[in-house]
Amino acid sequence: xxxxxxxxxxxxxxxxxxxxxxxxxxxxxxxxxxxxxxxxxxxxxxxxxxxxxxxxxxxxxxxxxxxxxxxxxxxxxxxxxxxxxxxxxxxxxxxxxxxxxxxxxxxxxxxxxxxxxxxxxxxxxxxxxxxxxxxxxxxxxxxxxxxxxxxxxxxxxxxxxxxxxxxxxxxxxxxxxxxxxxxxxxxxxxxxxxxxxxxxxxxxxxxxxxxxxxxxxxxxxxxxxxxxxxxxxxxxxx
Numbered sequence: 001x002x003x004x005x006x007x008x009x010x011x012x013x014x015x016x017x018x019x020x021x022x023x024x025x026x027x028x029x030x031x032x033x034x035x036x037x038x039x040x041x042x043x044x045x046x047x048x049x050x051x052x053x054x055x056x057x058x059x060x061x062x063x064x065x066x067x068x069x070x071x072x073x074x075x076x077x078x079x080x081x082x083x084x085x086x087x088x089x090x091x092x093x094x095x096x097x098x099x100x101x102x103x104x105x106x107x108x109x110x111x112x113x114x115x116x117x118x119x120x121x122x123x124x125x126x127x128x129x130x131x132x133x134x135x136x137x138x139x140x141x142x143x144x145x146x147x148x149x150x151x152x153x154x155x156x157x158x159x160x161x162x163x164x165x166x167x168x169x170x171x172x173x174x175x176x177x178x179x180x181x182x183x184x185x186x187x188x189x190x191x192x193x194x195x196x197x198x199x200x201x202x203x204x205x206x207x208x209x210x211x212x213x214x215x216x217x218x219x220x221x222x223x224x225x226x227x228x229x230x231x232x233x234x235x236x237x238x
Contacts, residue, residue, distance in 0.1 A: 030190075046232070055222050104118075
């Protein structure tokens with residue numbers, strides 16, 4: 001519900017700017033902005049992270065781990081190198097904060113207490129994406145694009161080296177994760193700067209789970225792999 005509201009507000013806000021930019025024969029703003037070899041900026045935004053689980057033995061919904069998602073925030077910097085009129089190489093280091101709750105449904109009623117069935121996973125990622133931006137030609141004061149590429153994320157709240165595991169209430173994840181990102185957006189050329197709303201998905205390709213010491217752990221024993229899936233809504237200022 002909260003993510004739907006944020007998406008609606010994003011579309012509404014972007015639509016207001018778009019209305020001003022999609023006029024017929026507009027006065028061109030900052031005409032030479034994209035002709036520079038190097039461009040810089042920053043971004044602010046929202047995120048929502050989920051997990052995708054691969055199980056050793058698929059026992060159906062009785063053994064499913066549910067993910068209670070929340071909306072987090074993004075902030076970071078942008079460095080862009082112009083390759084040609086339609087291609088740019090971008091480096092977007094940023095801080096991404098989010099919290100997820102894992103709900104374990106396999107415990108019998110007499111063991112379904114918070115210390116067993118709930119694990120709060122707070123994640124503070126420092127993300128390092130190297131992305132290729134593929135744009136169309138500029139139409140007046142707007143230009144749509146696709147963007148994608150690999151990224152590496154450092155999870156500051158991973159607990160990877162913690163000696164405690166889920167038997168002590170500590171959920172552990174790997175410190176470094178490797179992902180690919182895909183998205184789209186529209187550059188709007190305003191009078192003094194370029195404003196860009198965009199939507200992007202992030203897909204982790206490495207297994208993030210650090211299993212418990214007990215191979216039959218009720219929390220990690222049946223998990224073959226755990227990978228993040230995320231959605232970013234960013235607002236860029238250049």
